[in-house]
Amino acid sequence: MFNIVVLGIVSLLTDISSEMVYPLLPIFLTMSLGASPAIVGVIEGIAESIASLLKVFSGYWGDKTKKKKELAITGYSSSFLGKIILVLAGTWSGVLVSRILDRLGKGIRTAPRDSLIADSAQEKSYGKAFGLHRAMDTFGAVIGVLIAYFLLLANTTNFKRIFLFSGIPALLGVIVLFFVRQPREINVGKKKLSFAWSSLDKKLKAFLILAFIFNLGNSSNQFLLLRANKLGASAPLVVLLYLVYNISYGILSYPMASLSDRIGRKRILVTGYFIYAFVYLGFALVTKLSGLWTLFAFYGLYIAFTEGVEKALLAEIAPTHLRGTVIGLHATLVGLALLPASLIAGLLWDFFGAAVPFYFGASMGLLSAIGLALILNEKASL
Structure with a gap:
């Protein structure tokens, strides 16, 4: 439990930093730097996809070398450096x-x-463990969004001052990470660590493939924020809408993940996918700012139903000695889908209008919910 709490604190601090920046980026790019929605999609797609290539290798390397803590420190340090570069950025590149x-x-x-x-x-108790971690992570996001909001009220045009302040909690997160204790590793004998796609359980492979397909329609959250801005929401109001999403997510992530320990992962995950489909349909149809409050709240509900529960499912069904590899593989597949997803969303927006990428996302969400229900059938141990 000590490690889970400490890692939760690290994520809390890091998310304070990240969420001070994230909801402002699409506005900063389009209003301050003159970028188009397609450029927003290119930036998010490239960044997420390139990074995602590392996730499976990082997970495998952690399993092989047992240096999971050291890898985590390196990763959080890189994110801190990214905040410094953002302060210096004068173009979208x-x-x-x-x-x-x-x-x-x-x-x-x-x-x-x-x-x-x-x-x-x-x-x-995997559901509780990942649910607690996600709750602390999201509580940090709530704090970060609130800090950004009040800094915006003080000076609505100085985005870079907010970007600079965001480096402080990012650095504190790296420092706290050094207190994590290396847990006792499961003894798997002298068996050489190896990984092959063909060796994975069929249902696990089906779930990983479905996750990739679903995320082809799940473009960057920045398109949600940009949608709000184009409907007339000011920068402070966009931040408040993002706050609603994080509060919803933060309140419900631990209860939903814990509930999956008792009633199984399937019901929670399938419900989450259906919620996603209807939320994206709502973003396609919405015409008034008042409707955005409900949509952002329900989008947080979708995240609470899926993110921690998916990780609990993967931890439960992955081979113990390859747990990090399988978790990394899932994250890689999800991230790789974000490049085409964000590119598709940006191009659909530019050529056919703001509603079209959300119709596309809703369709992919609905199909994936049905597919997930079939994969995680009642006879499965999942």
Whole structure:
């Protein structure tokens, strides 16, 4: 439990930093730097996808070398450096470099950190462990968004001052990470660590493939923020809408992940995918600012139903000695889908209008919910 709490504090501090910046980036890019929605999509897609290539390798390397803590420190340090580059950025290409560094850090740290959480938890309590971590992570996001909001009220045009302040909690997160204790590793004998796609359980492979397909329609959250801005929301109001999303997510992530320990992962995950489909349909149809409050709240509900529960599922069904590798593989597949997803969303927006990328995302979400229900059938142990 000590490690889970400490890692939660690290994520809390890092998310304070990240969420001081994230909701402002699409506005900064389009209003201050003159970038188009397609450029926003290119930046997010490239950053997420390049970083995602590292996740499976980072997870495998952590399993092989047992240096999961060291990899996590390297990853969080890279994200801190990305914040510094963002302060110096004067063009959208500078923002791209910053986002790549930030996402590279996430790519390096995610699988080793999640593997540390699983190694530090009881097998029957994976949902609670990942739910607690996600709740603390999101509580940090709420704090970060609130800080950004009040700094915006003080000076609505000085985005770079906010970017500079965001480096402080990022640095504190790296420092706190040094207090994590290396958990006792499961003894797998002298068996050489190896990984092959063909060796994975069929249902696990099906779930990983479905996750990739689903995320082809799940473009960057920045398109949600840009949608709000184009409907007339000012920068402070966009930040408040993002705050609603994080509060919803933060309140419900631990209860939903814990509930999956008792009733199974399937019901929670399928419900989450259906919620996603209807939320994206709502973003396609919305015409008034008042409707955005409900949509952002329900988008947080979707995240609470899926993110921690997916990680608990992966920790539960992955081979113990390859847990970090499988978690990293899932994160890699999800991230790789973000490049085409964000490119598609940006191009659909530019050529066919703001509603079209959300119709596309809703369709992919609905199809994926049905597919997930079939994969995680009642007879499965999942």
